[in-house]
Amino acid sequence: MIYWEIFCYLLAIGYALLILIYFIGWLLIPSSLKGFRSQPTHGFSVIVPARNEALSIEKCLLGIIKQNYPKHLYQICVINDHSTDNTLEKIEWVQQKFPGVSVQLINAETHGITGKKASITLAVSMAKHPYIVLTDADCTRGEDWLSAIDEHIQTRNSKMIYAPVFFGSGNLFEKAQSLEFAGLVGIGGAAIQLKNPNMCSAANLIFSKDAFNKVGAYEGNEHIASGDDEYLLHKIFKAYPNAVSFLKDQRAIVKTSPNTTVDELAQQRRRWVSKSTKYENRYITAILVGAYFYNVSMPLNLILGFWNPVFWTILLVQFGLKMFVEGLMLGIVLKFFKETKLLLLLPLVQPFHIFYVIVIGIWANVQTYTWKERELS
DSSP states (O other): OHHHHHHHHHHHHHHHHHHHHHHHHHHHSOBOOTTOOOOOOOOEEEEEEESSOTTTHHHHHHHHHTOSSOGGGEEEEEEEOSOSSSHHHHHHHHHHHOTTSOEEEEETTTTTOOSHHHHHHHHHHHOOSSEEEEOOTTOEEOTTHHHHHHHHHHHHOOSEEEOOEEEOOOSHHHHHHHHHHHHHHHHHHHHHHTTOOOOOOGGGEEEEHHHHHHTTTTTTOTTSSSOTTHHHHHHHHHHOTTSEEEOBOGGGOEEEOOOSSHHHHHHHHHHHHTTTTOOSOHHHHHHHHHHHHHHHHHHHHHHHTTTOTHHHHHHHHHHHHHHHHHHHHHHHHHHHHTOGGGGGGHHHHHHHHHHHHHHHHHHTTTSOEEETTEEEO
8 A cells, every 4th residue: 555655646746746847837938029010021821721611711711811911921721631511612712702812722632632741741832931830720810810920930030839729618618628728738838948849739830841841741650640730849849959939929829619529529639649659759658658647546546545545635635736736837828818717617627637538548549539520540
């Protein structure tokens, strides 16, 4: 029993220290200079992969078209990845409605390719501007999105930028996802600031076309369905360790929709977790494994407590420490997103989060998953 107790406390201390390090990392990320406004300088090719996005693609494209940024300095490249709904018609309508804006339609089927990585690679090769901005077809953004990105590049000269993403939410189920995802964004940004990047999101990811080509794009992980964002982050950071940054600017926030059903959430998280054992940097895998065992140990202590109440004491320490450090981290990240009220859900969400981490961690690595009506592994 003594060895198990020591093991549990070590996991708790290790996890707490890790989150506190990320907390410091987030604080160290420089915010964009208030009042700083420069003349637009950089050209952007905004790439929007789309598969069965008829319900959202129009709103997404209109948000990009309405940017307060010179129209000659950006283009929109939409990749229709074998959509089976009327996504194609929606894109063509936008093209016709706004002939003065460069909206390029690329049909993956015409080029004989399938999948997000192949689609992005093709779009990058056809892009006419030096910087690529990846976003998802279900995302919305403010009118100064591209201006914020341009100003950041002017001040930081970055080869790759991870910009903030937030889940818009309505009901309790969606708010719980927003809370969790805000934490992931905060950790991703903090890790980049600490020169040890781990995660990012292709919903708001910027990189230079030159860097993308020099690191060989997705070469070496084309066979992995997910990871079009994180694997690229790791490759570019390895080549340009001082030119990868997080854009801490509220004007650059992109909002996307959370999952509406438990099945959608499970499939998405399985897709994310499925690449956890395939990272080249084993440090990231080790952290994920440690965090997983930390979550597993808590329900075990709950069960063992019926045999010996000492295990419940261990559980209280573990759970209390987890709540404290995660509350600190989420507090400062949610303040940035102006959504601090979501922090009130933390005590309610925690037990469910522990359970789903345990289930998804196993499930994602033993079975295929379905995404956009495709079965993937």
